[in-house]
Amino acid sequence: MTERIPCIREGCPNTILPATAARTSGYCMPCKQEMEREERKRYIEANRRDVNLYADITDPVEVLKIMHEPQVRDPLIRYVPYEQSEEQVYLSLSVEQQDQMKDYAMQRIHAGDEDIGKDILIYLVCYHDISLSVEIPELLEQEIYYPAILYKSAPVEVRDRLLQQVSTDDENRNHILLMLAQIGDDEVVQQFRQWRQSPPSWASELYVAPEHYTTEAGWELTKDGQRRELFITPSYSLYKVKDYKVKESEATNVAISGDSLSMLTPSTNCCPWCGGALTTLINLDVKHPALWDVSWHAERLQIQTCLICSSYGVVYMELDAGGEPLWSSHNVMPVGMDEIDLDDYGKLAPDAGLEFRIADASRHAFHASEWAMEPSLSQVGGHPGWVQDAEYPTCPSCSARMKAVAQLDWGEVEEYGEGMYYMFICEPCQMTAVSYQQS
Template sequence: MIEELVRNAAAEDDDAIEQLCEIADTDPESLTPYLGVLLDADVLWPARVYRAADADVISRIIDRIDGGSAPDRLNHLLIILAHTAHPLAESAMRRWSTQPPAGADELHVSVLSYTLEGGWTAEADGSRRDLCGTTGYQWVLRETPQRAGGPTCPWCASPLWIAADLDTADPAVRAAIAHTGWSGRLVIETCHFCACYATLFSQVTPAGDSTWWSGNTRPSYLGDAQPEDPPALTPVLGPARSTPYEASAWDQGGSTLGGRPDWIQDAEHADCPGCGQPMDYVGLLGGADLDEYGEGAYYLHLHQPCGFAAVNYQQS
């Protein structure tokens, strides 16, 4: 079946490419033997199809970039390397950050910024930090009564929404956010409306405290927003995902704690306002789970050393 999908993808069959993406989310290693064929056919997008690429395919991509034969494909090739998160890819990307390859002058961001697409970052001290977890759990949205007299958004006066209430005393929660280093209760409270227009930060403690960060900057285009009630829904833990890649920003049932984000646009890991470093990804709440006609997705982030949480939003 995969061989046929690869042949059809090489013939620019969009349905075949979509099916390969689904396999890349549920069983990425099954695609490994076929990725060289896709590379030969110049099927470079979506890059996540290559997340289980082996050293041979990665080396071929690096050689293509070093040889300067595909400067017009550099953007796609770098995203592929980021998705592999392979040591060979990391080494090459570090080298290109100081010795830019052909086509780098046409990129909109630095070479090392591409690592965020794969859910990791190359630290200045030579270390690597994974921003995402290796374990994911479905988040099931349950109806909850509205809080009376709770905190409100300083910008639009809407009641703040508890987007997540977690405790690492639960082994599943502990596994899902182990990469963050958090221990204790984690409450992420935000404005469901204003988070659609700006990344909103809160200061959090292991005791479950969540406080709107006074440094949040209201965008000028937000205008005079009127208060509205947040979703009367709270995510609770459902079954484990079979891979870290099964979150969906589009489909009902796609909300996920841990694992990897399904970005609607480019990767948008929030930068910690305390230290400027990319924050760790916590989970995704999809619009299809929040509302019958909803779209878009909220992405939750955390930086344990500085005690900041963040929520941002993407839509098509």
């Protein structure tokens, strides 16, 4: 048997065959590979150069074109990021620049770069609510059927064509129903009502009834066949400030919004299921313009929940006589919750909520609706950014679908946080609900 010899690297306990040693100058394979990796790293660090694709470019349209272009991956190049986020650049576009981007998107689609073209159109629709009525017939010609939000502004002829096509086009029916839900005008509402009264033959091939598709566009068909919105408007972004401690002492407007909003405050009430302290996700003055359309019988809208338990199932809260949140007797414990160990969960940092502000101005209602496009998601008002399918909880007291009032992107709250908390209300019952989704 050949005798193994020790690896010559200091501190390495491995032994190797003499034949290996001859090939590796005496090092074991793990050591040799690690040394090669380090060598490569030193080479990259010594030879890497910064590339600023945005140098001397001031036109936001040109900036966005570069942002949408896939970058060549090269470890020897460090791309200098643009000073603003893609979302910020989009929001800065004038009406004329939005048109330029729209034309550019259509060019890319015609050139075969469908994904880039679609992405641009999605941002323009979500962030600026632009109309694509001229472009929609072309998109359909290119057989682009999703995302459905692009079809919100479909002209009447297209709507009528889709209303025909949905009964014959088995392959695209799912997409067409979502498109019709986005269009959602009187004609469409009437069609969904008819389908509910006498389900078409193809309805049995769907996972849910046709009228259920409307919830993906943020509305439902009421019992008497009317359109009812499932989220409140306007939408106000909830954003984070850096160095909130500094800012609080110097800025005056922060003091005002700090008064009207507080977030992520621990409650003295405990969760009857897991025993942990309940948390008030948001606490907003009902006089804030974000809540102008909400009828609430207290001075503040407080949405309280158990952060742990509501990630397993919907948690409902009622209002007590003093207008304070109260654990609802309607709550039904999800299976397995009695085995939750609080020690498995981290504690929320006491200042987690202090960094949040509510925007001074509202934004478009569908700004955050395309979750996968990575918009700033936390908000009061606006269409929810569903991570999964749309899921509006049913009010346990009156059985109506509850309205979405706010959402909080947990990735913004905790360093390794993920998923989203969705907040809902039932105004007639003065009930709140919190649910959670993650990818």
